[in-house]
Amino acid sequence: MPTGAIFKFHNDLDTDQIIGSQYLLLPDLEEMKVHTFESLDPDFPKKVKAGDYVVGGENFGCGSSREQAPGVLKALGVEAVIAKSFARIFFRNAINIGLPVIVCKELPDEVNTGDMMELSLSEGIVKAKGKEYTCTKLPEYMQNILNQGGLIASLNKEE
């Protein structure tokens, strides 16, 4: 199981905090990603390593439909986002681009930034601080999109 560090954020974390409006019209995600979480933790893009995890509370990713929000997290190598619940557009966008989004009710309250975490996506199990957590399974339709690497990859496969 891949192990990574946790970066934890608050309830109702909106997509403006993940990537601010003033960066959305930059040419691509590579230029945008250095501004990820700038309003909350300007050093986040330097600190986060490929394989790390973002953990949120309720309603993670609320607000704007900007796909750049899950996009910059994926571009920085974030392995998955785990939250108590997700706002629907962020949730859908993340699946569409192949970024795993995992609903887990207990874990977010019991971990902190800097804790290490392991994820088994196929089994829907997260391990952190010596404890094992079971996550909510995605509907099969969405899991298929994710398994194929996102919506466009699945479209290309059909053709």
Next chain:
Amino acid sequence: MGMTIAEKIIAAAAGVDHVKPGDIHTVNLDRLMSNDGTTHLTVDMYHNKLTNPRIADPEKLVFIVDHNVPADNPKTAAAQKKMRDFAREHQIDFWEGKGVCHQIMMENYVCPGELIFGADSHTCTYGALGAFGTGVGCTDFLYGMVTGTSWVLVPESVKFNLIGKLPEGVYPRDLMLTIIGQIGANGCNYQVMEFCGEGAKTLSVNDRMVLCNLSVEAGAKTGIFEADEIALAYLQEQGRKPKAVYKSDPDAVYAREYTIDLSAVEQVIARPDFVDDVVPAKEVCGVKIDEAFLGSCNNGRIEELRIGAGIIKGKKVAESVRFLVVPASLSVYKQALKEGLIDIFMESGAIVMNPNCSVCWGSCQGVIGENEVLISTGTRNFKGRAGHPSSKVYLGSAATVTASAIAGEITLA
């Protein structure tokens, strides 16, 4: 088992007789809208990621430059040029500088019964005309553009039975902020907010747009009204006909039902940094402001400009305040000119801007600096939404915003 309006629209788009919440269906999309917030990325993906790049039906597509118009730097200009060139090459309807995307859509495209995807979260506005509009990202947009279809998880509906009539000086914006304050920022996550009841009959299409537009701030997939005689009269004025007019069945199933007494609503404010942190406006009176904003897809139409002009006529904007007035579309702007409203705003010392998203989205002219305070008719008050991360945004009605611009501090209208 009966169906709600939203379920009927999805069933028709899926070509089936019946759908129920939790089902996943492939649907035909009636229209797709995208703006300059993400279209440059969609165009890049179209060219670089697709095995077989094509467009199912260019006539279903609308591209609108509204978020950062006119462009404020060369990179923005490049992103918009990419969008403009693509639209021309593929004969896609293209609008630039003519208004905020949702206002243009409501004035020119949206019809009752349609299923519309927009690459903007406030696409839920279209429920004011009995259409199912919902916000998506650019990958969903691209898939829809290529195939003409998408997948939809049928949402549950939540019924908001509106009774009574709003008191004088209290507006639909106060009503919707009150509802969001009551149910919370994820109060209707993945659900449809259906507004009905005798109180709905007291609301114009503009008023209904205010409610539906903010439904996403409660997490909803869309907000929707039945397309009644008020909606159909608006549609006829615009020269369009409905695709289909749906009513919810008497035995339709709702996840929850609320009864909202319009006559009990008062002037409210959403405090920084959450749209659901709603309090009576009187509780925040006296907060000093640096800027006031009257505009946006939520509250920049002729009705709100009339309210603002009525309050500020013969008065001056406080010396310490920049008051931005931004009509939501060119047609709104022209109507305001005709009615003399623009003269009133200019004489008061307001800055009247071209139709665009302006400071509502925080990356356009009008952004605020370190520790500055904005009172706004925009859609959101998230941390740093209007500029510097330390700045603050209070959301209120056009009346509250205008009265505050005159006073230099938050004040009751």
